Amino acid sequence: MSIIYTPEQIQIRDLVRRVAAERVAPRANEIDATAEYPQDMFLLLKELGLFSLPFPEEYGGMGSMVTACLAIEELGRVCYNTAYLLLVQWVPFVAILASGSEEQRRRYLPGLSTGDVRGALALTEPQSGSDVAGIKTKAERRGDSYVITGSKSWCTNAGLADFILVAAKTGDSGSRGNIGLFLMETDRAGFELGRKEDKMGARGVPSWQLHFDDVELPLSSRIGGAETGFKVVMEALNHSRPIIGARGVGLAQGALDHSINFVKDRHAFGKSVADFQGVRWMLADMAIQIEASRHLVYAAAAAVDRGVRGNDLAQMAAVAKCHATDTAMRVATDAVQLFGASGISNEFPINRYFRDAKVLQIIEGTNQIQRNIISRNLLSDR
Numbered sequence: 379m380s381i382i383y384t385p386e387q388i389q390i391r392d393l394v395r396r397v398a399a400e401r402v403a404p405r406a407n408e409i410d411a412t413a414e415y416p417q418d419m420f421l422l423l424k425e426l427g428l429f430s431l432p433f434p435e436e437y438g439g440m441g442s443m444v445t446a447c448l449a450i451e452e453l454g455r456v457c458y459n460t461a462y463l464l465l466v467q468w469v470p471f472v473a474i475l476a477s478g479s480e481e482q483r484r485r486y487l488p489g490l491s492t493g494d495v496r497g498a499l500a501l502t503e504p505q506s507g508s509d510v511a512g513i514k515t516k517a518e519r520r521g522d523s524y525v526i527t528g529s530k531s532w533c534t535n536a537g538l539a540d541f542i543l544v545a546a547k548t549g550d551s552g553s554r555g556n557i558g559l560f561l562m563e564t565d566r567a568g569f570e571l572g573r574k575e576d577k578m579g580a581r582g583v584p585s586w587q588l589h590f591d592d593v594e595l596p597l598s599s600r601i602g603g604a605e606t607g608f609k610v611v612m613e614a615l616n617h618s619r620p621i622i623g624a625r626g627v628g629l630a631q632g633a634l635d636h637s638i639n640f641v642k643d644r645h646a647f648g649k650s651v652a653d654f655q656g657v658r659w660m661l662a663d664m665a666i667q668i669e670a671s672r673h674l675v676y677a678a679a680a681a682v683d684r685g686v687r688g689n690d691l692a693q694m695a696a697v698a699k700c701h702a703t704d705t706a707m708r709v710a711t712d713a714v715q716l717f718g719a720s721g722i723s724n725e726f727p728i729n730r731y732f733r734d735a736k737v738l739q740i741i742e743g744t745n746q747i748q749r750n751i752i753s754r755n756l757l758s759d760r
Contacts, residue, residue, distance in 0.1 A: 381676050387445050390431075394452040397426065398460075406457035409582035410730045415538060416582050419460045424493035429467050434475070437491040443617070443682040447624035447675060454628025455635070458734040459582030461625055466535040466583065468621060470497035470543050473559065473614040477602040482561060486541065498539040500530040500588055501611060508747045510545070510557070511608060515590065517546035517558050524560060524595045529572070530588040537571055537586050539564055544590070545607055559607035561599045568593040579733035580741075612692075615742055617682055619695035622742045623675035626702035629738065630668045630709040633731040637661065637713045640720070640728075651716075660716060664709045671702035693755045700748035703738040710735040 383391070401422060409416045423429060432446040433439030446468065453461035471490050474482055489495025506512040515528025526546050536542060541563050549556025562569065572587030602610050638661065644651040651657055678698040681691055710732040714721035717728050739745050 381673060383444070383448070386440075387442070387448060390445055391448040391452060393426070394428070394449045395455075397422070398452050398456045402453060402460050403456040406460070407727055407730065409457065409459045411724075413577075413581040413584070415584060416459060416463070419457075420463050420493065423460070423463055427492075428464060429493045430491040431464075432468055433471065433487065433491045437487050439491055441683070443620060443679040444676060447620055447679045450621055450624040451628035451631070451672075454625045455632040458580060458625065458629060458730070458737075461628060462534075462580060462583040465618065465621055465625070467493070467497060469499050469614060469618050470541075472617040473499075473543055473601060473610050474561075476613055476617075477559075477606070477610045478561075479598070479601075481598070482601065486561070489540075495541070496535060496539045498533055498535040498542045499614075500533045500536065500542050500544045502530060502532045504529065504531050508744055510611060513545060513547055513557065515544070515546045517548050517560060519548070520594075522597055524558070524597065524600065526560065526562070526568075526590040526593040526595060528590050530590075532575060532585045533588050534580075534583055534585040536564070536588055537574065537584060542588070543601070545611055548607075557607035557611070558603075559601040559610050560595055561601065562593065562595055566593050566595070577737070579730075579735070579737040613687070616687075616691045616695045619699035619742055619748075620675055620678040620682060622738060623671065623678065623695075623698040623702035626699075626706035626735075626738050627668060627672050627675055629731055629735055630664070630671065630702075630706040633706075633710045633713040633728060633735075634661070634664050634668060636726075636728050636731070637664070637716045640717055640726075657716065660712050664712055667705040668709065671698075671705045674698040675702050689755055689758075692751055696743075696748040696751040699742065700745045700752070703735070704745060706735040706738055 402419065405419065428449050430439035431449055432443050434441045450461050450464055467490050471487060474486055490497055501510060503513050503515060515530060517524045517526050526544060541561055544560045544562050545557055546560060547556060548558040568591040570589045572589050575585045641651040641657055675698045678694040681694050713728050714732050717726060720726045721728050
């Protein structure tokens with residue numbers, strides 16, 4: 379089935395594509411090299427109103443995950459980090475919209491939609507990345523409050539966020555599961571930013587370690603029930619995985635674009651490198667895999683827009699995320715090969731695509747975890 383976009387979606391895609399080429403691409407190498415947060419790119423996205431795209435109309439958005447993925451793809455085609463600025467707003471949004479109280483939605487969603495408020499999700503811990511149910515950070519009920527103790531790692535955007543969604547165990551310290559999800563403003567006493575990670579890729583949007591030393595939160599900070607945080611997080615990840623897939627598609631397309639331009643301009647053995655059949659077949663294989671990933675990603679995004687939930691969405695989202703990000707890594711690897719010695723030089727941008735592609739195979743659930751989800755659904759009795 380071909381991908382069919384509405385006229386409004388095409389208009390937004392073309393606008394983002396033009397802005398990406400004219401204003402984002404010239405900054406991409408510098409953002410990666412300096413590993414400094416691109417505040418100018420954040421303000422650009424805010425000016426264009428792109429943060430609101432997946433939000434319901436009541437919050438100024440289109441309520442469209444497909445349109446959100448189009449924006450992510452076009453930005454990711456030239457700059458992984460600028461596309462990432464959208465994603466870090468959207469993961470907290472999905473959790474709050476799906477399971478937050480009316481008061482929580484009114485308090486946080488309008489600001490997230492406009493970019494006036496920045497959020498983050500604190501899930502990963504030093505001893506438990508993929509094993510979400512095994513987290514150790516503790517949320518202890520004390521009267522009318524919860525007290526959070528523990529540590530997190532790899533919390534992207536934490537140092538810039540106004541609030542953080544914190545996953546913490548509400549059951550016995552030795553138990554698995556029983557996880558709550560809590561909204562915490564970053565000015566809370568007892569909360570401390572730890573070391574900023576020095577990352578191989580995704581360098582422009584920093585990730586931090588976090589420490590919670592008896593951070594007291596009101597009962598109203600909890601999203602959903604005391605022990606439903608795991609389900610809230612999993613559903614939020616299901617919604618965000620098509621966006622990760624769109625980043626993979628955009629990154630792969632950008633790597634292919636650079637490869638085509640490079641081989642057309644290079645000559646060897648008396649002819650254009652683009653005339654060698656082996657090179658042409660590499661380019662063809664790259665294009666085939668990108669197009670397959672694109673269809674999987676937008677099928678999953680369209681499922682979100684149709685209201686698909688639970689295992690059905692989890693399956694589509696896992697397939698899309700896994701295939702698209704594996705494709706990004708494969709295409710980026712082949713692109714480096716086509717560039718030859720230039721591919722490993724910082725003088726050319728293709729090594730940035732290679733490093734960023736590897737990150738995509740790990741974040742929002744490693745691709746091994748995606749394969750676990752897919753196979754579990756295949757083998758389950760529905």
